[in-house]
Amino acid sequence: MTFKELDIIEPIQRALEAEGYNTxxxxxxxxxxxxxxxxDLLGAAQxxxxxxxxxxxxxxxxxxxxxxxxxxxxxxxALIITPTRELxxxxxxxxxxxxxxxxxxxxVIFGGVKQGAQTNALRNGIxxxxxxxxxxxxxxxxxxxxxxxxxxxxxxxxxxxLDMGFIHDIRKIIAKLPTKRQSLFFSATLPPDIIxxxxxxxxxxxKVMVKPEQTTAEKVVQSLYFVSKKGKPKLLVHLxxxxxxxxxxxxxxxxxxxDKIVRILTKANIKASAIHGNKSQxxxxxxxxxxxxxxxxxxxxxxxxxxxxxxxxxxxxxxYDLPNIPETYVxxxxxxxxxxxxxxxxxxxxxxERPYLKDIQKLIDQSIPVxxxxxxxxxxxxxxxxxxxxxxxxxxxxRRPSSSSSSGSNNRNKYRKSYSPRRRN
Ligand code: AMP
Numbered sequence: 001m002t003f004k005e006l007d008i009i010e011p012i013q014r015a016l017e018a019e020g021y022n023t024x025x026x027x028x029x030x031x032x033x034x035x036x037x038x039x040d041l042l043g044a045a046q047x048x049x050x051x052x053x054x055x056x057x058x059x060x061x062x063x064x065x066x067x068x069x070x071x072x073x074x075x076x077x078a079l080i081i082t083p084t085r086e087l088x089x090x091x092x093x094x095x096x097x098x099x100x101x102x103x104x105x106x107x108v109i110f111g112g113v114k115q116g117a118q119t120n121a122l123r124n125g126i127x128x129x130x131x132x133x134x135x136x137x138x139x140x141x142x143x144x145x146x147x148x149x150x151x152x153x154x155x156x157x158x159x160x161x162l163d164m165g166f167i168h169d170i171r172k173i174i175a176k177l178p179t180k181r182q183s184l185f186f187s188a189t190l191p192p193d194i195i196x197x198x199x200x201x202x203x204x205x206x207k208v209m210v211k212p213e214q215t216t217a218e219k220v221v222q223s224l225y226f227v228s229k230k231g232k233p234k235l236l237v238h239l240x241x242x243x244x245x246x247x248x249x250x251x252x253x254x255x256x257x258x259d260k261i262v263r264i265l266t267k268a269n270i271k272a273s274a275i276h277g278n279k280s281q282x283x284x285x286x287x288x289x290x291x292x293x294x295x296x297x298x299x300x301x302x303x304x305x306x307x308x309x310x311x312x313x314x315x316x317x318x319x320y321d322l323p324n325i326p327e328t329y330v331x332x333x334x335x336x337x338x339x340x341x342x343x344x345x346x347x348x349x350x351x352x353e354r355p356y357l358k359d360i361q362k363l364i365d366q367s368i369p370v371x372x373x374x375x376x377x378x379x380x381x382x383x384x385x386x387x388x389x390x391x392x393x394x395x396x397x398x399r400r401p402s403s404s405s406s407s408g409s410n411n412r413n414k415y416r417k418s419y420s421p422r423r424r425n
Contacts, residue, residue, distance in 0.1 A: 006032045011101035025050030027210040040205040046188035052094045059152045064102040074125030078152040083160045085110035092130045111135040112281040119144050133169035147176045158187035220333045222345045224368040229350050231376035237268040245316040250300045253321040258300045272298035275305045319347035322356040326363040
């Protein structure tokens with residue numbers, strides 16, 4: 001299958017070629033024909049599957065084909081709502097890249113920064129608006145934005161929107177949209193409250209399900225390190241000094257924890273920066289920019305800040321803390337298994353986190369292989385002396401979560417082999 005066979009117009013095909021996209025990803029192959037027929041779509045897909053292009057390409061194509069209607073005074077005809085600023089910026093970048101030969105203009109608005117530049121861009125006239133919910137409502141209330149000409153509406157990362165408490169904002173936004181429109185709804189997971197929300201937005205949608213969450217876990221090589229709280233910083237420094245990697249995303253459950261990790265690494269002469277909600281937008285963009293350019297090789301992030309960040313060639317993810325929501329683990333390790341690349345995910349687990357580990361292994365239907373020979377293995381479980389103890393050694397990971405003992409994925413044993421960090425000479 002090629003983009004040409006999907007009936008993509010030449011100016012967009014040219015842009016995709018320039019980006020090195022040779023073949024559509026499964027979600028693109030399935031969604032683009034539906035969207036070109038102007039049908040509503042319910043898409044179950046996570047970031048990393050190519051879903052941005054799956055909705056951006058058909059929207060650009062419709063707007064391009066109808067461009068004569070919006071020549072004089074540009075009105076906003078497509079609206080994309082997404083939960084985080086980083087994701088909004090990435091989506092806008094994608095529209096710019098795929099639409100560079102179409103003349104279709106976009107802008108992005110999000111909170112946490114002054115609104116002047118954003119309102120100026122809006123005044124100049126745009127076709128596509130990418131927004132986070134709060135700033136959008138704010139600028140609507142101030143009279144800078146009207147939604148009455150919207151023909152294409154995308155709600156992206158719907159499950160995360162609800163997690164982040166955006167439901168009221170979303171309802172308000174939907175109420176302002178014209179009823180005659182094409183609507184697209186994307187979510188990584190489809191629990192009942194998401195299905196309920198999708199019904200409020202979509203007419204009679206076609207459904208596309210691509211890569212259920214669990215399959216990400218199958219293409220990422222995962223390893224588990226049992227370690228105490230005190231052993232975690234030492235183990236992190238040890239791994240970063242011994243494993244060869246291009247770039248690593250380290251996950252911390254809390255903002256405070258993320259800052260602390262950066263301090264530990266800085267002390268160990270490892271250049272790192274943190275990205276989380278307490279940082280200013282400028283600081284977040286700088287940290288992300290330095291990471292993407294390779295200047296900083298270690299980025300420490302909280303889950304919300306890391307959500308949707310698209311970093312090419314991210315080879316390694318370290319879960320300094322295990323997440324208490326098992327799906328979050330899959331999202332995290334998915335950072336390293338994007339589009340077609342595969343990667344490595346190393347997770348630290350202290351005694352108190354074992355219940356989280358159990359839930360994660362149940363969800364992914366796999367036992368994460370344990371690295372048993374790391375130097376801090378004895379710091380277990382409540383070590384305060386800093387000395388290794390034989391009793392502290394973790395149990396071998398032969399136990400499998402009880403729920404996955406008899407049936408399940410064929411890939412379950414695929415990554416059983418422990419990952420042994422290679423040493424740098
Ligand atoms: P997304 O799920 O939209 O965040 O996309 C994940 C990554 O896949 C991004 O880096 C895209 O640039 C890339 N990508 C999207 N579609 C394609 C394609 N057809 N071929 C190659 N890379 C793609």
